[in-house]
Amino acid sequence: MSSATDRSPSPAADADSTIVRGRPTPKWEPYLGWGYLVILILATGFLLWFPSSATAYSVSLALIVLMTISLATSWNYLSGFGGYTSFGHAGFFGIGSYTGGLLLHYERVSWIPAVVIAGLGAGVLALLIGYPVLRLRGPYFAIAMLAFSELCRVLVTAWDSLTLGGRGVYLPILRFQREEDGASAWDRFGVQVHNNQNYYAMLVLAIVAVAIAYAIGTSRFGLELLAIRDDEVAAQAMGIQTTRVKLTAFGLSAIFPAAAGAIYARQVGYIDPPTVFLVIWSIRSIATAILGGQGTILGPIIGAVVLTLVSERVWETDPNLYQVIFGGLIVVVVLFMPGGLIALLQNRGILPRSRRL
Amino acid sequence: MDTLQVILSGLLLGGVYALFAAGLNMIFGVMRVINLAHGELMMLGAYITFFLFSQAGVNPLLSIPLSAAALLVLGVILQFTLVERVVNQPLLSSLLLTFGLSTLMMGIALNLWTSNFRSVAWSPLTGSWDVFGLAVSKSRLVAFGIALLVTGGTYLFLQKSTFGKAIRATSQHPEVAQICGIDVRRVRLATFGLGSAMAAISGSLIAMIFTISPEMGRMFIGKAFAIIVLGGLGSFTGAFIGALALGTSETLAAYWTDTQLAEAVAYAVLLLVLLIRPSGLFGRAGSGA
Amino acid sequence: MSGVVLDVRGVSKRFGGIQAVNDASLAIREGIVTGVIGPNGSGKSTLFNLVTGLDHPDSGEIHFNGRDIAQLGPDRINRLGIGRTFQLTRLFGKMTVHENLIVVSRSGRREAGERAMELLGSLGLSGLWNEYAENLSYGQQKLVEFLRLSVSDPSLILLDEPFAGVNPVMEQKLLAQLHAWIAAGKTVLLTDHEMAIMMELCQEIFVLDQGEVIAHGAPEAVRADERVMEAYFGR
Numbered sequence: 001m002s003s004a005t006d007r008s009p010s011p012a013a014d015a016d017s018t019i020v021r022g023r024p025t026p027k028w029e030p031y032l033g034w035g036y037l038v039i040l041i042l043a044t045g046f047l048l049w050f051p052s053s054a055t056a057y058s059v060s061l062a063l064i065v066l067m068t069i070s071l072a073t074s075w076n077y078l079s080g081f082g083g084y085t086s087f088g089h090a091g092f093f094g095i096g097s098y099t100g101g102l103l104l105h106y107e108r109v110s111w112i113p114a115v116v117i118a119g120l121g122a123g124v125l126a127l128l129i130g131y132p133v134l135r136l137r138g139p140y141f142a143i144a145m146l147a148f149s150e151l152c153r154v155l156v157t158a159w160d161s162l163t164l165g166g167r168g169v170y171l172p173i174l175r176f177q178r179e180e181d182g183a184s185a186w187d188r189f190g191v192q193v194h195n196n197q198n199y200y201a202m203l204v205l206a207i208v209a210v211a212i213a214y215a216i217g218t219s220r221f222g223l224e225l226l227a228i229r230d231d232e233v234a235a236q237a238m239g240i241q242t243t244r245v246k247l248t249a250f251g252l253s254a255i256f257p258a259a260a261g262a263i264y265a266r267q268v269g270y271i272d273p274p275t276v277f278l279v280i281w282s283i284r285s286i287a288t289a290i291l292g293g294q295g296t297i298l299g300p301i302i303g304a305v306v307l308t309l310v311s312e313r314v315w316e317t318d319p320n321l322y323q324v325i326f327g328g329l330i331v332v333v334v335l336f337m338p339g340g341l342i343a344l345l346q347n348r349g350i351l352p353r354s355r356r357l
Numbered sequence: 358m359d360t361l362q363v364i365l366s367g368l369l370l371g372g373v374y375a376l377f378a379a380g381l382n383m384i385f386g387v388m389r390v391i392n393l394a395h396g397e398l399m400m401l402g403a404y405i406t407f408f409l410f411s412q413a414g415v416n417p418l419l420s421i422p423l424s425a426a427a428l429l430v431l432g433v434i435l436q437f438t439l440v441e442r443v444v445n446q447p448l449l450s451s452l453l454l455t456f457g458l459s460t461l462m463m464g465i466a467l468n469l470w471t472s473n474f475r476s477v478a479w480s481p482l483t484g485s486w487d488v489f490g491l492a493v494s495k496s497r498l499v500a501f502g503i504a505l506l507v508t509g510g511t512y513l514f515l516q517k518s519t520f521g522k523a524i525r526a527t528s529q530h531p532e533v534a535q536i537c538g539i540d541v542r543r544v545r546l547a548t549f550g551l552g553s554a555m556a557a558i559s560g561s562l563i564a565m566i567f568t569i570s571p572e573m574g575r576m577f578i579g580k581a582f583a584i585i586v587l588g589g590l591g592s593f594t595g596a597f598i599g600a601l602a603l604g605t606s607e608t609l610a611a612y613w614t615d616t617q618l619a620e621a622v623a624y625a626v627l628l629l630v631l632l633i634r635p636s637g638l639f640g641r642a643g644s645g646a
Numbered sequence: 647m648s649g650v651v652l653d654v655r656g657v658s659k660r661f662g663g664i665q666a667v668n669d670a671s672l673a674i675r676e677g678i679v680t681g682v683i684g685p686n687g688s689g690k691s692t693l694f695n696l697v698t699g700l701d702h703p704d705s706g707e708i709h710f711n712g713r714d715i716a717q718l719g720p721d722r723i724n725r726l727g728i729g730r731t732f733q734l735t736r737l738f739g740k741m742t743v744h745e746n747l748i749v750v751s752r753s754g755r756r757e758a759g760e761r762a763m764e765l766l767g768s769l770g771l772s773g774l775w776n777e778y779a780e781n782l783s784y785g786q787q788k789l790v791e792f793l794r795l796s797v798s799d800p801s802l803i804l805l806d807e808p809f810a811g812v813n814p815v816m817e818q819k820l821l822a823q824l825h826a827w828i829a830a831g832k833t834v835l836l837t838d839h840e841m842a843i844m845m846e847l848c849q850e851i852f853v854l855d856q857g858e859v860i861a862h863g864a865p866e867a868v869r870a871d872e873r874v875m876e877a878y879f880g881r
Contacts, residue, residue: 085449087456132632138448139391143582144631147624150579154621220758223749227738234736237698238750239724239798279575283460290453323464330457334450335442 036356047203051196059199063267065308066202067260071281072288072300073209074256078249079286080294081222083229084134086253088145089285091152092122093257093264094277098156100262101169101271115201115262122258123251130250134243137232146282153277168272171265198267202260209256213297216249217355225249226295257281280323287326290333293340298357302341362491363612364605369494371604372501373562375597376508377577378584380555382596383511385585386528387548388444393455394435395556395581396574397462402428402557403564403573404470410477417479417565421503424561425554432553436546444545459574466571474568482565500562507558511551512593524548528591576620580607583627586635651676651802651833652697657706657716658857659692666692668857669706674802674835679828681844681865682837684854685878690837691733693854694806698730699723710802729800733807735787739780743771743790746779751797758797765793769819785816792823803827805836809843821847845869853877 047066051059071089079085100118103109109117133144156163163169216222224245227235236242265271284307292303307329314321337344345351381395405424409415415423439458443450482496515521526534527544535541563569563577584603588595603623611619652674659667667689674680682690695701697708699720708716715723738746744762751758766772769789774782782790788808795803808820824847827834838844844851845865853861853868855877861868868874 083449085452136631136635139452140586140631140635142452143391143586144628147579147582147627147631151621151624151628154618154624158615158618158621220749220751220755223741223745226741226745227749230738230740231736233700233720234732234738235749236720237700237724237730237732238794239721239752240750241721283456286453286456321464321468323460323467325464327457327459327461327464330453331439331461334454334457335439338450 044207051199056195059195060267061308061312063195063199063202064312065304066199066206067264068284068288068304068308069206069301070202070209070256070260071285072292072304073206073213073297074253075285076213076289076294076296076300077216077225077253078246079253080289080296080299081216081225081229082246082249083225084246084250085138085142085286086145087142087279087282087286088149089253089257090277090279090281091145091149092126092254093261093281094149094152094156094273095125096122096258096261097265097271097276098163098169098261099258101171101265102163104171104266105164105169111197111266112201115259115266118262119255119259123255126254127247127251130247131243134246134250149277149279149282153273156277157273163273166272168270169265171269171271195267198263201263205256205259205263210297210301212252213300214356217295217297221245221248222355229295257285280326283323283326283330287330287333290340291329291337293342296340296342296357299340299342306341360609360612362493363608365491365493366497367605367608368601369497369501369604370566370608371601372504372508373559373566374577374580374584374604375600376504376555376562377559378581378588378596378600379508379511379593380552380559381581382585382591382593383515383524383528383548383555384552386591387524388440388451388545389448390440390444390451391448391455392440392549392552393452393578394459394462394574395455395552396576396578397459397466398428398432398553398556398574399560399563399577400466400569400571400574401431401462402560403569404466404475404560405557406561406564407475407477407569410479411475417477417482417561418499418503421558421561424557428557429550429554433546433550435553436549440549441542441545459578463571463574470571472570472572474570476568477564479565494566496565500565504559504562507555508597511555515593520544520547579627580623583623583630586627586630649676650674651711652835653707653709654693654697655707655709657693657696657703657708659689659696659701659703665857667696667703670854670857670859671706672852672859672862674833675850676833677828677831678849679824679834679836679847681848681851682835682854683839683841683844683851684837687856688854688877689857690854691806692857694730694804694837697723698728698804724798724800727801728804729795729798729802730804731788731791731795731806731808733810735784735791737779737782737787737790737794739778741779742776743779743782744775746790746794747797750794761797765796769793769823785812788812788816789819789823792820796823796827800832802833802835805834805838807838808836809838809840817843 047062050062054062071093075086075089096118099121100114103114103117104111129148133141133148136144157165159165160167216225224235224240227240228242228245232242261276265276288303288307289300290303291307292299292301311322311325314325333340342351342357346353346357351357377395377399381392384390384392384395402424405427406417406420409420409423410417435458439454440451443454482499485492485494486498487493515525523534523539523544524547526537526539527541531541534544563573580603584599585596587602588597588599603626606626607619607622610622650673652672654670654672657667657670658665670689670693672682682693684690692701696703696716699715699718699722703716706716707714710723710726710728713726715726738749741749743766744759747762747765748755748758751761753761763772763775766775771786771789771793774786774790779787779790792808809817812820824834836847848865851862851865851868852859853871853874860873860877861871
């Protein structure tokens with residue numbers, strides 16, 4: 001498959017000459033498969049081993065990174081690959097938080113089933129609301145999802161008989177602490193165990209999310225999403241069942257913020273509507289995904305690592321700078337790096353162009 | 358009688374909403390940009406009024422032209438440096454850009470002024486007047502009057518003046534407008550500036566009625582979208598009617614149920630309209646799904 | 647006389663103040679090339695959109711192989727066997743040519759890939775397989791659009807101004823592809839402003855003017871028709 005950059009204008013050469021303008025082309029790197037796999041295995045191994053030798057604080061930090069990976073990767077399914085920007089991720093995070101949190105609070109199930117129920121429940125909800133909402137194009141969809149997220153917050157706050165409204169929900173660990181009068185210090189072992197359990201739960205979640213992203217990115221389903229992003233009408237005219245594709249991506253994307261929300265609830269021990277439905281969760285997901293690269297698999301991972309490390313440092317010095325950083329980041333990325341870090345690296349030739357990234 | 362009072366109160370509030378939404382609508386019409394930072398522009402206007410009042414004792418009504426001027430300048434600067442770059446890109450870019458701006462501005466405001474609520478309590482405007490037996494909040498009535506003036510003035514400007522017509526031409530068909538010799542770049546700059554000024558004025562007015570905080574922008578942007586979607590994107594009169602409708606239903610909901618649910622009204626309306634009739638009551642068909 | 651595959655009856659469509667299509671009726675027969683001509687604004691593109699489901703008629707009926715398709719969505723209609731190209735090419739720009747051909751395929755990944763390369767080879771475009779579609783020249787894009795449409799092997803093919811803005815060499819290639827389709831027994835409905843080609847290619851022609859069908863028949867008959875003259879040169 002030779003591709004000489006022949007720009008000769010002669011008509012005879014027209015059909016066979018190649019690049020006319022612009023970006024160089026993606027190549028499928030066969031060896032990428034092996035090196036890639038090795039790196040992935042090593043990384044996973046490291047992550048599994050990590051808690052046994054790190055401080056509780058580092059584990060909590062790593063937990064946040066993993067959570068951000070899940071959030072951003074799942075946002076990517078519909079919004080990155082499919083181009084349907086959603087500002088509703090916070091809504092699913094909050095719903096998952098509350099579903100998991102309430103199940104634990106009322107002590108209906110143990111924590112792992114709670115997380116799973118929260119995740120899958122959100123997925124089902126997404127499929128239900130997805131059908132009408134996904135008929136909306138571009139900005140209308142984004143706004144509708146923003147409204148959805150806010151509406152969820154308000155409804156959860158208002159329905160206090162079930163959700164305890166604005167008072168918030170205390171989860172078993174903290175409740176246990178509070179009931180132990182005279183227990184002046186945290187039960188160090190208990191917290192550590194919980195911490196590690198939550199860490200592993202987030203790790204599993206992140207791995208699943210990324211695995212799904214890989215499956216999407218390298219499959220025809222992923223190409224269908226890209227086609228929808230490029231030109232939905234043409235995609236339909238060519239026979240792609242856009243509604244089905246969008247619904248699937250949307251349903252999948254709702255599972256992860258919800259499950260992450262449930263684990264998060266368990267981690268911090270106390271949730272209330274303003275916190276878990278905070279738009280900042282949507283902002284985090286979006287900023288991470290676009291920083292790393294929309295519609296890529298590794299983008300959210302790179303974005304999450306960079307962003308979390310930067311923002312945690314910032315959080316220590318000045319919490320309110322948080323929003324400024326994220327906001328400024330989104331502005332900078334949109335204007336100067338629309339393809340994110342991955343595209344930047346690819347343009348410099350540091351990373352190969354491949355759908356596997 | 359009570360209900361009538363509540364409805365009136367809602368209508369007055371709606372007038373201020375209308376001013377806010379009109380600016381957003383205009384920006385969208387001319388540039389196809391959905392300015393998610395519009396709420397923060399309003400917030401800045403509100404704070405300008407607050408600070409002028411609390412630090413310098415400036416009469417809030419007098420602060421209005423000042424906040425309008427300040428945001429006019431800021432709007433033009435923002436458009437010139439940032440927004441112009443995404444004008445010809447897919448809507449996604451402008452959506453994300455203005456979203457980022459909104460977050461950025463809110464963050465800076467939180468940093469500077471903390472999240473505490475502030476209020477402007479100007480004695481001539483506290484309390485209410487008796488109008489035909491109904492108690493009408495003074496601040497709301499005055500705010501409504503000013504909002505009406507500015508909205509009406511803008512409407513006339515768009516309809517009658519040469520530059521106003523240039524703006525309308527550009528929002529209907531930018532390429533054709535350009536061919537006819539209209540400097541669309543300048544139109545965009547002016548429109549964003551004007552829209553920002555209108556947001557600022559509505560912010561100053563809101564400061565006279567409610568307490569303000571750096572996060573208020575987020576609340577109002579949701580309402581603005583509900584209004585625009587209800588009235589139909591691109592329709593000036595539609596947005597006005599939508600605003601009045603929203604103001605009234607919100608106030609009624611707060612009166613009948615509780616304030617929490619009142620907040621939900623805007624979002625519920627938004628979703629319902631988008632799902633049932635995306636082109637709104639008066640909008641151009643095909644502007645939705 | 648071959649059977650009618652596409653039956654458009656009394657179809658109308660209005661956009662705001664404009665009646666784009668006004669009570670138009672066309673019967674497209676199987677296995678031949680039918681042309682639709684008319685001055686700009688006569689409703690040709692709207693008609694195409696109505697047939698392919700990108701829009702729906704306000705009134706009238708559209709039947710494809712006996713089946714009512716007027717209210718169906720574009721993807722459904724495509725799956726029933728109608729394929730189309732667009733006046734201004736609409737390839738998926740951020741995907742490679744190869745991916746453009748794979749994504750619309752309905753067979754397995756490996757099969758789709760092979761078919762894609764086969765199709766590219768048939769037009770001498772194999773070298774472009776890995777290029778981003780948006781980097782191709784206009785003529786190349788038109789060709790790829792042709793290929794993309796043949797991936798799903800439709801029985802009725804609608805071509806919206808395929809020869810517009812295309813150089814002679816490219817034109818030859820497009821024509822070759824067209825002839826290949828005809829030889830394979832497909833039905834082709836096309837519209838273009840290149841009169842010479844239309845007259846030569848089409849066995850039947852419908853003439854639209856201001857949304858109405860003002861004439862139809864064999865090319866020579868249509869060419870001589872007074873109303874057609876008036877529509878193009880008269881008013």
